[in-house]
Amino acid sequence: MKGTGTAFRRVVAVLLVGIGLGAAAGARAFEDDEGCLLCHKYPKMGRVTEDGARRSYYVMPHVFGKTVHRNVPCRDCHSYIKELPHREVKEGVRCDSRCHSIKNPATGKNFSHQPIYEVYRRSTHGRPKLATGLDADKPYCVTCHTNPIYNPDEDQPPRHITDRCVVCHEDRGFVEAWYNHTSRRIREVRRGSAEIVSLCSSCHGDEKLIQRHLEAARRDGRELGRKFEIAAESYQESFHGKVTRYGFTKAANCLDCHADQENYYLSVHEILPSRDPQAPTYPDNRHRICQRCHKYADESYAAIDPHPGDDKVHNPFRYYAEEVYNWIGNIVIVGLVGLALFETIGRWRDGVVWRLRHGSSWWRRSRRNRDRII
Ligand code: HEC
Ligand code: HEC
Ligand code: HEC
Ligand code: HEC
Ligand code: HEC
Ligand code: HEC
Ligand code: HEC
Incomplete structure (x- = not known):
């Protein structure tokens, strides 16, 4: 950030001292220390793109503050924003970028989704962020993942567990944040079968x-x-x-x-x-x-x-099996109806008629002396 950016940042910093102090008490809640919400907190913010789609640039602080990325500063993802007010966006956020401010405690390196990204790029769905033509049909990370919201129940971890951590770690904020981080992963968070199929x-x-x-x-x-x-x-x-x-x-x-x-x-x-x-x-x-x-x-x-x-x-087997069964079915029906017709015509020629009387039956004796004796 240079020029206007630095001046802007100073103003924002002053504004945020008050807010920041208030938020610090609530441990690791989301803090807008880059001042993005100064503009992006307004619901009407957005525009209509060249192809007529409405885009909203409104970021709801209370919602963002409950998402999995709430501890990631906006510019760790929107790293292309180098000055404020910022320029037009071209590529947008790539999910393999490296966080500037969050370290992976296991490796000591700055955190990144790169391992997943590399596997994804090798897969049948791999595509660059800005894809054209047929590649644009393939899913990018955000096709399958929005920014999921943390379960609000987890905001207050059970005291009988965290009390034990605090004995050593002293800072309850630290302990609660790590407790939430881990407990969410221990529980099964996979999508259900119906979700995956859809x-x-x-x-x-x-x-x-x-x-x-x-x-x-x-x-x-x-x-x-x-x-x-x-x-x-x-x-x-x-x-x-x-x-x-x-x-x-x-x-x-x-x-x-x-x-x-x-x-x-x-x-x-x-x-x-x-x-x-x-x-x-x-x-x-x-x-x-x-x-x-x-x-x-x-x-x-x-x-x-x-x-x-x-x-x-x-499935040729099923196809031909169905064909054969269809034919057999048709032949049987035609045969049955034909038989019934033959019988009816024969009796009719005998002068036997079919009446509805005391139920239904064939009436009168056969003219050709062909009454069936049972
Ligand atoms: C001075 C006010 C202001 C501040 C502060 C600000 N923005 Fe913006 N932002 C805007 C405006 C205005 C637009 C709409 C620009 C447009 O329509 O081309 C915008 C648009 C955006 C977009 C969407 C651009 C697109 O074309 O898709 C992103 C992403 C964004 N801002 C991120 C940020 C981030 C991250 C920060 C904090 C580092 C930030 N903004 C701080 C005013 C601001
Ligand atoms: C984990 C990474 C991440 C963080 C953190 C993040 N964003 Fe975003 N943001 C994205 C992605 C991904 C998109 C979807 C647009 C894209 O692909 O570039 C997006 C979209 C936006 C848009 C709409 C842009 C558009 O083109 O529709 C705005 C505005 C925005 N973000 C502002 C912010 C602000 C303000 C913050 C901080 C409070 C923030 N973002 C934090 C990843 C992030
Ligand atoms: C955003 C759309 C989209 C989503 C969602 C999607 N796919 Fe795909 N898939 C594609 C496209 C496009 C191709 C590439 C076809 C090509 O190579 O021309 C593809 C290719 C494939 C292939 C290889 C096809 C071949 O013969 O080469 C498999 C297997 C596959 N997808 C399975 C899945 C599964 C399983 C899921 C759900 C987890 C899924 N896809 C979700 C769009 C999608
Ligand atoms: C008996 C003391 C003790 C207790 C109880 C304890 N810890 Fe720790 N913890 C430590 C020490 C010492 C380290 C650093 C040395 C190590 O890695 O073993 C540490 C490391 C950690 C780290 C790694 C921090 C980093 O950035 O590398 C986390 C996370 C953590 N503890 C969380 C917890 C949680 C959550 C609990 C409660 C469920 C807990 N600890 C209970 C002593 C304790
Ligand atoms: C075709 C859909 C699809 C795409 C594309 C995709 N993912 Fe995933 N991802 C999943 C599924 C399914 C899971 C398993 C967890 C679940 O069921 O939600 C998952 C799990 C994850 C997890 C672990 C989540 C957790 O809660 O522990 C991360 C992190 C992740 N994906 C990041 C990425 C990144 C980064 C990209 C882009 C390089 C990406 N994903 C692209 C479907 C997708
Ligand atoms: C995630 C677990 C899972 C996997 C993997 C799986 N199935 Fe199944 N499958 C089931 C369940 C559960 C049923 C229902 C069993 C039941 O109650 O009859 C089932 C039923 C079936 C049936 C119906 C008749 C039967 O045996 O009960 C067939 C056929 C079948 N599976 C074939 C396959 C084949 C072939 C594969 C490997 C390509 C496969 N399944 C992989 C879980 C699975
Ligand atoms: C029981 C296992 C099983 C399930 C469930 C399953 N598939 Fe498949 N799928 C296969 C196998 C095996 C093949 C290869 C079949 C062949 O070529 O004979 C295949 C083939 C495909 C192909 C063609 C590309 C290729 O790799 O040959 C796509 C696309 C695909 N499946 C997508 C899906 C989607 C989408 C779903 C869920 C709606 C799904 N599959 C569910 C086992 C499964």
């Missing part, structure tokens, strides 16, 4: 997106998985999909099969196509996925199709 299906069930990629792949001679076209809809047809739809949580969801379960939180970012030998869905690795839940699964069990389509291309 996240993946938001793209893999989007017909226009799929057609775009199929056409481009055909044009460039690039390979796509043979289930690419029907991935989301066929999952719904599978046993796993059906029970998941009705609220069962133990059946396989997309990530149970497409992500390695070892080191899950990293592996979910490394989704690879099934033709890649590293992928858990690669034919030779497949039985290991199933074994996790189906104890006795072997290679032949793993050959059961997790994406069963019903059309000729994706």
Whole structure:
């Protein structure tokens, strides 16, 4: 920050002394010590972009203060803002940037999501922040992650635990912050199966997106998985999909099969196509996925199709079986109706009529002496 920036900062600093002192008592609450909220706290702030979309630049301090990133100063992420008032934004926030002010206590280095970012860039979904064309269809970090809100219940950790930490660490703020940090991770915070299915299906069930990629792949001679076209809809047809739809949580969801379960939180970012030998869905690795839940699964069990389509291309056996059964069904119905017609016409020619009297039945004797004696 130079020139106007420095002057601006001094003013902001003066303004913040009062606020800062008040906030310090509440331990590690969010502090706007870069003065961004000076402008961004106004609800009306925003603009209409060239393509007509409304963008809001309003940051709600009480909401931001409860998110996972509340201890990260705005400019650690918005690092392109070097002076105030700031210039127009081009690339925006990249999730592999290094925090200037937060250190990773384990490594002593400035904190960054780089390890996840590198895995993600190698994955089938990897793309730069500013992507064009087909790459723009792939999910970036913020497609799957907004800035999640901490559970407010965790704001007051149980005293019987923290009292014990305070004995040594003396500072209750420090202890509570670390307690919250850890306890949130000890509890299971994974998305449920239904959430994952709807996240993946938001793209893999989007017909226009799929057609775009199929056409481009055909044009460039690039390979796509043979289930690419029907991935989301066929999952719904599978046993796993059906029970998941009705609220069962133990059946396989997309990530149970497409992500390695070892080191899950990293592996979910490394989704690879099934033709890649590293992928858990690669034919030779497949039985290991199933074994996790189906104890006795072997290679032949793993050959059961997790994406069963019903059309000729994706599932010829089911397609032809259905065709055959349809024909058998039709022939049987035609035969039955035909038989009933024959019988009716024959009796009618005999002069036997069908009446509704004391229930319903055939009446009168046969003219041709063909009464059936039972
Ligand atoms: C002096 C008032 C002011 C201060 C202080 C301020 N901003 Fe802004 N900010 C604005 C205005 C005005 C816009 C809208 C600019 C536009 O429409 O081009 C904006 C827009 C933005 C945008 C969106 C830009 C885009 O085009 O997507 C980001 C991100 C942003 N500010 C971050 C910050 C951060 C981080 C800080 C603190 C370091 C900060 N701002 C401090 C006035 C301010
Ligand atoms: C953990 C990183 C992170 C922190 C901390 C953070 N932001 Fe952001 N902010 C983002 C991301 C990511 C976006 C989405 C736009 C993008 O991709 O560039 C965003 C969007 C915005 C926007 C809207 C821009 C637009 O183009 O729609 C504003 C304004 C903004 N942030 C201001 C702030 C202010 C003020 C703070 C501090 C109170 C702050 N941000 C803290 C990551 C962060
Ligand atoms: C008997 C004293 C004692 C108790 C009780 C204690 N700690 Fe510690 N803690 C230490 C010492 C000494 C260190 C630094 C040396 C080390 O790493 O072992 C430390 C390190 C830490 C660190 C690492 C800080 C850093 O930046 O490297 C955290 C976090 C921490 N303690 C949290 C807690 C929490 C939370 C509790 C309560 C559940 C707790 N401690 C209970 C003595 C204690
Ligand atoms: C296709 C969706 C997707 C994309 C893209 C994605 N993630 Fe994730 N991420 C997940 C899922 C799913 C989890 C597992 C936790 C859960 O279920 O929410 C996760 C977990 C995480 C966690 C651990 C969260 C915690 O609470 O412990 C971090 C950190 C993370 N992702 C960062 C990133 C970053 C950085 C990027 C971009 C390089 C990224 N993610 C891209 C889906 C995604
Ligand atoms: C934002 C949209 C989006 C989301 C969300 C998304 N994907 Fe994708 N996915 C794509 C695109 C686009 C491709 C690339 C197709 C190509 O290479 O042309 C792709 C590729 C794939 C491939 C490899 C396809 C192939 O044959 O090469 C798999 C497997 C995959 N995704 C699984 C998943 C799973 C599982 C999830 C949920 C965790 C998910 N995707 C979420 C858009 C998305
Ligand atoms: C029971 C395990 C399992 C589940 C659950 C599952 N898949 Fe698959 N998926 C596979 C296997 C195995 C293949 C490779 C099938 C083949 O080519 O015969 C595959 C193929 C794919 C493909 C084609 C690209 C490739 O890698 O061959 C996409 C895209 C895909 N799945 C997305 C999804 C989505 C989205 C979901 C959730 C709605 C999901 N899958 C659920 C096992 C699973
Ligand atoms: C996350 C756990 C999980 C994984 C991984 C998983 N399944 Fe399942 N699967 C289930 C559950 C739970 C059921 C329902 C079992 C029941 O109660 O009948 C089920 C049911 C089935 C069924 C219906 C018939 C039966 O045996 O109950 C088939 C077929 C099946 N799975 C095949 C597979 C195949 C093939 C794979 C590997 C590609 C696989 N599953 C991976 C959890 C899983």
